[in-house]
């Protein structure tokens with residue numbers, strides 16, 4: 642996925658809305674022209690109607706006798722009724738000559754009283770959802786499709802629990818985390834060997850939190866940080882902003898990115914910014930121990946990162962190799 646920031650998404654949504662407006666207006670114009678050709682008597686009709694309406698309004702404003710105002714209004718309504726009758730006789734639906742806007746609130750302008758219309762915000766949300774969908778097998782990654790039976794019912798040494806029992810706890814925790822999500826939620830560090838369902842549960846959370854209307858960004862660490870590295874000297878680059886601004890950031894497969902000093906400093910800055918803004922982040926990683934993390938990153942990064950997270954340990958056997 643190419644992460645996009647709010648500004649970019651809003652720009653695209655406004656372009657979509659403008660396209661809708663143009664289509665609605667063009668279609669109405671085409672029908673109006675067709676109607677005029679077929680019913681020449683309609684030429685200048687709208688101006689006459691408008692003039693009649695204006696005359697009635699003037700009379701009312703100038704304090705003319707009520708009877709005069711009433712007659713003027715009736716004249717305007719009569720013109721309207723005659724126009725509709727002419728159109729119907731010629732086989733036109735009068736309503737079809739008005740632009741049929743997708744959004745009645747903003748008439749497909751994207752703004753109501755100078756503020757973004759709810760239809761634009763809905764489109765932005767839809768585009769985010771699509772971006773997340775494209776980045777992972779989200780259709781498969783719901784809580785419902787997570788199968789605990791794939792985890793062995795055998796005890797895990799040192800844990801005092803079976804793998805399945807541990808994973809049931811993890812599953813429960815993630816489900817509650819998503820069900821009761823607010824920006825007060827803690828960050829999570831989902832760790833364990835490959836193929837134990839970390840990405841599945843992270844995406845299941847992402848999907849549910851998105852449905853609640855939050856701005857969720859999902860990125861794989863590998864793609865995200867190669868974009869960050871590419872954008873090093875590119876003022877147009879938005880990947881860091883997108884990751885820093887998301888209300889919930891899912892940084893998948895931490896540890897697979899190519900580390901350079903620049904990437905390392907960006908990771909610290911990302912973790913630190915999100916901790917300071919109190920925005921939750923979900924990391925998934927195959928790196929399980931502090932020592933391994935510190936070997937890869939610096940102690941400064943690791944303590945900042947883990948200090949803000951609840952750690953959830955995934956155990957079992959590679960479930961991707963089962964039941965295929």
Ligand SMILES: [Zn+2]
Nearest residue numbers: 744747758760
């Ligand atoms: Zn609207």
